[in-house]
Amino acid sequence: MARLLQHPRLRTVRNQNAPVCQPGRQDLFPGRNPANLPPASVVPGQTLKLTWQANGHMDNVQPGDKNTPRSQLFVYWTGRANKLLKTRSELGRPGTLLAQMDFATPANCVQPSNPNSNCHGKIKIPKGTKPGRYQLVWWWKFDKNPVGEEYSTCFEVIVKSPPKQKRQVKHA
Numbered sequence: 001m002a003r004l005l006q007h008p009r010l011r012t013v014r015n016q017n018a019p020v021c022q023p024g025r026q027d028l029f030p031g032r033n034p035a036n037l038p039p040a041s042v043v044p045g046q047t048l049k050l051t052w053q054a055n056g057h058m059d060n061v062q063p064g065d066k067n068t069p070r071s072q073l074f075v076y077w078t079g080r081a082n083k084l085l086k087t088r089s090e091l092g093r094p095g096t097l098l099a100q101m102d103f104a105t106p107a108n109c110v111q112p113s114n115p116n117s118n119c120h121g122k123i124k125i126p127k128g129t130k131p132g133r134y135q136l137v138w139w140w141k142f143d144k145n146p147v148g149e150e151y152s153t154c155f156e157v158i159v160k161s162p163p164k165q166k167r168q169v170k171h172a
Contacts, residue, residue: 014148016089020076020137021154039156045127048157049120050075050138054104056115057142063107071103073140075123081132081159091139099123103140131161 033039040048059070076085076096085091101121106112109119123136138153 014088014150016087018088020085020087020091020139020152022152033156039133039158041158041160042125043160043162044125044129045162047122047124049122051118051120052138052153054109054115054117054119058104058106058109058112058115058117059102060112061105070105071140071142071144072100073103073121073138075099075101075121076137076139077134079126079129079134081130081134084135085137091137098136103142125157125159129159131159133158 042048057071059068061068061070074091075098076091077098078085079095079098085096090096099121102108104117104119108121109117111117134157136155136157138155140151142149142151
């Protein structure tokens with residue numbers, strides 16, 4: 001059994017047709033969030049701050065250290081309103097990566113000495129994004145064990161039209 005767990009191919013043979021979102025959660029999109037959990041609302045060009053827990057997976061790398069491997073997370077979307085990413089095979093297609101960031105380091109976690117510290121990252125909704133409901137997928141590949149692990153969270157963001165600029169009238 002130990003030999004099987006050490007097989008390097010286990011990480012690469014993942015079901016590409018597996019759902020990105022937990023079954024049942026995909027059904028919440030679009031617009032079926034519980035009233036006490038409304039989606040974030042943004043305008044194009046606005047930055048959203050995401051928060052998650054390190055859950056014992058802190059990478060103790062120092063700021064500026066480019067040589068030490070660290071665990072990365074990715075935020076994907078289709079960039080089109082009411083269009084869903086449904087399977088793993090859709091992640092990484094051109095135009096789907098919205099952001100990439102460290103999962104848990106002293107630079108992005110509140111209390112690096114706490115294994116369950118809250119960690120943060122930011123994503124920016126691109127300027128020119130059309131108003132509508134968008135699905136975002138938070139995806140973390142934790143491949144520090146022989147079989148690999150993947151975690152995802154799917155959530156909805158409402159993009160609104162930017163406020164109209166008031167025209168200033170020049171008086172002569």
